[in-house]
Amino acid sequence: MVETYGHHHAAGYHHEDDKKTGWWDACIGPGKAIDTSKFFVVALNNIGGCSGSTGPTSPNPENENRPYGPDFPLVTVRDWVKTQALLSDRLGIDVWYSIIGGSLGGMQALQWSVDYPDRLQKCVIIASAPKLSAQNIAFNEVARQSILSDPDFHNGRYLELDSYPKRGLILARMVGHITYLSEEAMKQKFGRDLKSGKFMYGFDVEFQVESYLRYQGEQFSRNFDANTYLIMTKALDYFDPSREYEQSLTKALSNTKCRFLVVSFTTDWRFSPERSQEIVNALITNQKPVSYLDIDAEQGHDSFLFPIPLYVKSLRAFLGGIEHLHSTPKEAL
């Protein structure tokens, strides 16, 4: 199972309206790192989202079918993993061959290994962290405040009022976007290039990087629900599998039974390699089987979305075990 990141459309084209492939198409497909010619891959849409599952834009039967909006309850990574276990029951899958996720998806994979130790054989945690740092929370708070302070947010009831906090969402996404990219990637992509080739000395877009961020922010604001954005950032902030284990990650991971692959990227400053290493150290302290790779990559946090050769190879090698699968036919990826 591939843990998601906003949308269940993780790879390929599935509908004639699909304008692009899924968000992780670089790594999922026939012959790719997560090889669909070997494995059956399940990618889902989490509750609270805005692209399929019930979320703040869904009708609330307890309020005359108006959109839930701000009445939609907050959800945690633990809640998501619980709903995913219920989905597994429904699909008749007792044990997953592997649970795989990057970033917030990696947190879900980690939580699976803690909450359902008997229900997965392999756990892949990519570009993730055992909990957010104060700096991570601070950036999320700026994004939330951008939305909450937009007059068009109307305390979250914008849909009922035919309004939309577009400016807040654009700002939130701009802040987020900067943290996804490495300083080096930004330098290579934009440098200090000017959009028009010369200085305008004004507040219109001048540098290429400004133009890019505004464009990305506007695109995002058209397709994402503001209440969902708030819920997602809070799920990130609250995530801490050690909370029920006296704040000890080592204790939290002591009952895990799967094999782990942990991957970080050298230029990822949102969830730096040190954060992945906290997970690895806690596993080693518990004498759990873990492989760890810090991949040399220039794309910052976004690196996990790219088919970087060593990363692809390690993922493929770790998943390998097709023979093993044949011997336990009840299991599926």
Next chain:
Amino acid sequence: MVETYGHHHAAGYHHEDDKKTGWWDACIGPGKAIDTSKFFVVALNNIGGCSGSTGPTSPNPENENRPYGPDFPLVTVRDWVKTQALLSDRLGIDVWYSIIGGSLGGMQALQWSVDYPDRLQKCVIIASAPKLSAQNIAFNEVARQSILSDPDFHNGRYLELDSYPKRGLILARMVGHITYLSEEAMKQKFGRDLKSGKFMYGFDVEFQVESYLRYQGEQFSRNFDANTYLIMTKALDYFDPSREYEQSLTKALSNTKCRFLVVSFTTDWRFSPERSQEIVNALITNQKPVSYLDIDAEQGHDSFLFPIPLYVKSLRAFLGGIEHLHSTPKEAL
């Protein structure tokens, strides 16, 4: 001369209404790094600011004395340095003993060495950079968009309309503030501590770091003019002393005549040590006299405001030369 950073009140108390000492009081005063028992220190307020010199809040005689607002012209670091040279003429100072600045102030000190090579003996450039990176510009752009997209901004004419883009300024400051602090400083200062001691699961302030950022943002929004904030960030973005020298910093620095001290701080990720080293390398290529220190400090970019022992010592040693001063009585610090 100490190059500023928003306000000329750099040290001590000067008025009975002063509630706190100046912003660089840790380093300026009798017996401190910049020792006022040895030197006469001039700190000024730059044009375009909102704390004394003419700026966007000043009356525009060409528009019935209404505030300039968005009609105030953009100013560059070069413009500021030119006005400072005019001030020097007015004060009767031909040659400054030293021009000292941190961050944007360091850029002004660097520009002095290029534009007026005969008018300073020593140049101190602290926690600065030879020009902004794409990431720096991106963060400034988010801050600007926060202000520009605030409905209370009214295209910059908020004062005339008795309005104020408070929300925009708060967001801008929150973004800026995160970049001033190191990840380590935030961790030590706040960690993941909860304001009330327990999770609320809502969008009120929960983590200490959120509370701190919102408070700092609100304080700032009361005392700073939004148009000035826009002007200051653009001055930062445009700064590039190599622009008139075929984009070569080495060429730009080839005619400098002063001695240089360049200081960076290990955890400063806004203007990282590598950026200071670009200046040092260009000076060394020109065989110019330069001392460089990368100070081990935990406070990120803000480190330059703290009296860190090695930093204070190096600054004091570099300025030293009181005897030298006596031999050239026309010069002043």
